[in-house]
Amino acid sequence: MRPASESDGALMSEPLHFHFDVNGDDFTSAGEASVQVKKLLRQLDVAPELIRRISIAMYEGEINMVIHAHGGDADVFIAEDEVTIRLRDDGPGIPDVEKAMSEGYSTAPDNIRALGFGAGMGLPNMKRYSDSLTIDSLVGKGTTITMVFRF
16 A cells, blocks of 8 residues: 555545555455555544445445455545545446346356355445446456445
8 A cells, every 4th residue: 555645644625545565466455445444544543334335335345356366456535525545447348237136146267266256246235335336347358346445
């Protein structure tokens, strides 16, 4: 994690911006960014229920980047009235976003499912726990997911 802007730790009119690289080669490191964001939000006295929603949605996004795209990056913007998370990868893209949003639909390979991942709940959970979800995906180019969580 590296802060992309300087701050005294208080919510300000300028959003705080943090950048995270998501390693796509190691399941054990998946979720590190969401853990760091959780800690930051606690330090900022964000409501526990909102922290829970953000943590779940961001973790699901990180896992998806590891499973499907060999990693990517996450940018987290914390403003006075909302948290915006932008997840980007250069993976294969999502051929049918509507189908991918269906609970239980998964393209995860069997070896990933054997590890307990790939149940087809990642994108549905990201939508469920965010106030707004936008998916921009180009097959062969990658995917950008933007989630907004309002205070």
